[in-house]
Amino acid sequence: MRESVSSILISGDEFFVIQRQNYLKAFPGYYSFPGGKVDKADHEHAIDLEVEGVENYLLVSLRREVEEELGIDIVELYKSGELLGISRCGTAITPDFNPHRFKNHYFKIFLKSKVDLIVDEGEAQKAFWINAKNALELYKSGEMLVVPPMISILDDLASNIGNKEAIDPNLKYNSSTEVPLIRPLGGVNQFLPLSNTFPPANRTNCFYIGDEDSVKVVIDPSPKCLEEYEKLKYSLSQFKVDLIFLTHHHPDHHQFSTSLAKDLNIPMMMSADTEGRILQKYGIDYFEGISVKLAKDGEILTTSCGQNVKILETPGHDEGQLSLLRTDGAWAIVSDLIQTVGTVLVGDEEGDMNKYFASLRAVISLSPRTIFPSHGIGIGGTNKLEETLKHRLVREDQIHKLQNQGMGPEQMLLDIYPELPARLHKYALLTINCHLKKIADYGLN
Structure with missing residues (x-):
């Protein structure tokens, strides 16, 4: 498993944190x-620094990453007396439901004062001591987007920033009885049931x-099977639930929702x-015995x-x-407006490209x-939305030019998607026709 290191610089009752740029591929806006990845060469170098219980290669990697990311040398700071000590904060392993897994080692670096730091603005939109x-209150208010280990670390720092005992920051769940639950923002609980969605x-x-x-x-309880439904229901049993909200009629957003209701x-x-499309496709008795409320644009759903939180x-x-917006702009749940896993299909009789652009x-x-989004992790800002719109506009211009050359949809498909597997051709044709x-x-744009 790949390894990485993260540095928690501490001075007094403050620590140093960055917010990643919204346009980055990995964890935008988080x-x-x-910190960064452990390199193979880190195992081959020595370092004039020892920390009890910490392997030499991790200290080499920590030194290299801190120097690359912040422009400071922890060995030189230690020799000058500016670095008071280093302790392992904890080690987190990416949960098994994520295909891209890392073993990340978090280290607290205690400093006498706030040293001058050089931050790469291409990586960080914000960098500050807090x-x-x-910081914990910022997270709880829904204004600090984080990965799961950060929550335990924020708790540890807030309760005793000088703690030198390692904590366990790993996400904990029983995969045989529960679905994963992450809390990327305060006030937003994100369950991750397996579903019958589009690969x-x-x-x-x-x-x-x-x-x-x-x-x-x-919102959108749609586990793929009865076994997954039982796991989701068990996971939800720790919460009080008043209402089930469906964002739209596609089955990967409402499968087993009526069972839960x-x-x-x-x-x-x-x-x-x-409601109309579900009843048409699945029968007029689909919601039998369930009170169905019809949502209206602009209606306040909850707080x-x-x-x-507005519809x-x-x-x-x-x-x-339907999408949901926290009205102060902290977040929006946008359903299938975009995805961070795969791509959005716009087509068939319910799809409308003009409305999609709007x-x-x-x-x-x-x-x-x-x-x-409904599929994939939360992301910072609207950069992904803007990229999606730009991509669709480029594709529209491309289709218009091919149309002017006399091509039909099937010819366009081969020209635009020459390497697309045949099993996906019907979906690409839906989008082209849309x-x-x-x-x-x-017209255009």
Whole structure:
């Protein structure tokens, strides 16, 4: 397993943290500690520094990464008396449900004072010292996007920043009885059940939101089978649930949702279009015995961290698709407006490319600080939305030029996607035809 190191620089009651740029491929917009991968050469070098219980190659790697990332040499700082000590904070291994796994070693580096640091602005949009208790409150307020180990580390730093005993920051869940649960922001609980979704994605995010004194909402519960449903239901048993909210009618967003509504004896909410399409496809008795509430654009659904959460209509991928926005702009749950795993299909009779463009532009204009798709992790800012819109506009222009050359949809497919597996051709054709309809009805852009 690949290894990495992270440096937690501490001076007094403050520590140093960065927020990654929103355009980065890995963990865009996340708050983190400076660090990076352990290199093979790190095993071959010596270092004039010893820390009890810490392997030499990790100290070599830590020294190299801190110097590369921040422009300081921990050995020289130690010799000068500026570095007071180093201790292992904890070691976190990426959970087994993530295909890209790392073993990350976190180290506390205690400094006499706040030394001058040089931060790569291409990597970090923000870099600052922060009081440990204030940092924990920033996370709890839904304003600090983090990976799971950061939560335990923030708790440790806030409770006793000088603690030199290692903690266990690993995500804990029993895979035989539970689905994974992460809390990337305070107030946003993200369950990760396996679902019957479109590859390469294999999970549909099931969110749980709502303050103690407000409506507690489960969003898009759609486990792939009865066994996964039982795990999700068990995982939700620690929470009070008042309402199930469906973002749209595609089955990977509502499979087993009616079972959950009946088991918990709670109502469901969705758009009128979503209700109509589900009843048409799955029978008029699909919601039998369940109270169904119809959502309206602009309606307040609940509160999170004391802020209203508003319903937004975001059609395009699906005519009845709804998104949710924390009205102070802290985050938006955008369903299948974008994905961070795979790509969004816009096509078939419920797809509309013109409305899809409009929905992208509408959410971009709202500038949410964190975006949560239905498939994949949350991401900082609207950069992914902007990239998606730009890509679609380029594709539209390409299709228009091929149309002017006299090509039909099947010829366009081979020209645009020459290496696409044959099993995916029908989906690509849906998208091409959706572009063509948009061009015919509304023109370019």
